[in-house]
Amino acid sequence: MDPIKYIFEKPALTRRIARWQMILTEYDIQYTTQKAIKSSVIADYLAHQPVDDYQSMHFEFPDENIMCVAETSNSQDQEEGPEPGARWTLVFDGASNALGNGIGVVLTSPTGFHIPFTARICFDCTNNVAEYEACIYGIEAAIDLRIKNLAVYGDFALVISQINGDWETRHPNLIPYREHVVKFAQYFDEITFDHIPREENHLADALATLASMFKVKWDNEALAIVIKRLDEPAFCGVIDNMPDEKPWFHDIKKFLETQEYPEGASLTDRKTPKRLSSKFFLVGGVLYKRNFDSVLLRCVDRHEAAKIIQEVHEGSFGTHASGHTMARKIMRAGYYWSTREHDCFSHVVVCHKC
Numbered sequence: 001m002d003p004i005k006y007i008f009e010k011p012a013l014t015r016r017i018a019r020w021q022m023i024l025t026e027y028d029i030q031y032t033t034q035k036a037i038k039s040s041v042i043a044d045y046l047a048h049q050p051v052d053d054y055q056s057m058h059f060e061f062p063d064e065n066i067m068c069v070a071e072t073s074n075s076q077d078q079e080e081g082p083e084p085g086a087r088w089t090l091v092f093d094g095a096s097n098a099l100g101n102g103i104g105v106v107l108t109s110p111t112g113f114h115i116p117f118t119a120r121i122c123f124d125c126t127n128n129v130a131e132y133e134a135c136i137y138g139i140e141a142a143i144d145l146r147i148k149n150l151a152v153y154g155d156f157a158l159v160i161s162q163i164n165g166d167w168e169t170r171h172p173n174l175i176p177y178r179e180h181v182v183k184f185a186q187y188f189d190e191i192t193f194d195h196i197p198r199e200e201n202h203l204a205d206a207l208a209t210l211a212s213m214f215k216v217k218w219d220n221e222a223l224a225i226v227i228k229r230l231d232e233p234a235f236c237g238v239i240d241n242m243p244d245e246k247p248w249f250h251d252i253k254k255f256l257e258t259q260e261y262p263e264g265a266s267l268t269d270r271k272t273p274k275r276l277s278s279k280f281f282l283v284g285g286v287l288y289k290r291n292f293d294s295v296l297l298r299c300v301d302r303h304e305a306a307k308i309i310q311e312v313h314e315g316s317f318g319t320h321a322s323g324h325t326m327a328r329k330i331m332r333a334g335y336y337w338s339t340r341e342h343d344c345f346s347h348v349v350v351c352h353k354c
Helices: 003-009 015-027 039-048 127-144 157-164 175-187 202-213 250-258 271-279 302-313 323-333 340-350
Strands: 087-097 100-108 114-121 149-154 190-195 280-283 286-290 296-299
Touching: 087 127, 087 202, 100 127, 100 202, 114 127, 114 202, 127 149, 127 157, 127 175, 127 202, 157 175, 157 190, 250 271, 250 280, 250 286, 271 280, 302 323, 302 340, 323 340
Parallel strands: 087 149, 149 190
Antiparallel strands: 087 100, 100 114, 280 286, 286 296
8 A cells, every 4th residue: 555645645644644744735646546558558659659670570480390281172163151141250259277278269140049059179289279169160150150351349459450450460370370360261251350348258268268278188078068048046035134133243233222232142242343333423313434544434335345346346447456446446536435445355256257
């Protein structure tokens, strides 16, 4: 935490820090938060300011690096496949993690019918190579189906921009991949490559992540996943809210209101609400907790806490902050509950966009 920001922005300060604030007010100092610089700004600047003496490398794919040789038929002479004249869409994504590498592809017909494809990459590769492998895998599937009009979408800006020619392909490992994708254009009457946000590519991302988690040694060893439909809950008596459910601060609030202990509490148990109540204040029926810097934080139950976490994590700007950052933001906003940090970390773990 920035100490200067802490001194100037905290509404209540005590002891030595309060004296420092009084001394600094004499100089009419205004604190301004430093604006963050996105990494994409630096990349865009370097892209528009290339080295003058740089020469791009254009060379043939070395024979010693060829992993396989496959024979492809000329699809230009074949008739168009299902739904002639219709425009199909293809979304692809690659996944690289500690468990392995995988690719996911989804072909969608004009009527909304989805054809998923997934494969596990059994050789070492980078995330950029995995994205190119996913794109090529999907285009080859479209060629096998004799699709002539295809719109390709991916959430990886590097691959899409290099294929469209907006960005120059400089890495020697990616140049053959880019040239291989460009050669596929002759098999289509029309093919386009566009970038989409990651949140619009959930299905392909899920397939790629799933493929990277399973180890496949042989072709016939891949698992067959069957998705069934459940129209009714397993237990029909399940309800979301119990009628006698009480918030976590019920005993503390009751002790501050009536000075009464919970029913059946022993002498040892009675010390707990008395000790905790010294840090809480009850004003107009609303319970507040005194923070370490004397700022009052309003206590909320788990339902209101869930709404606050979602708003802070996926709010107007969609920052998708980490657990520590969310917990600090919620505290600065003036809210408190006993499991704040644990709930923030749990929400980040289950967030698909993160």
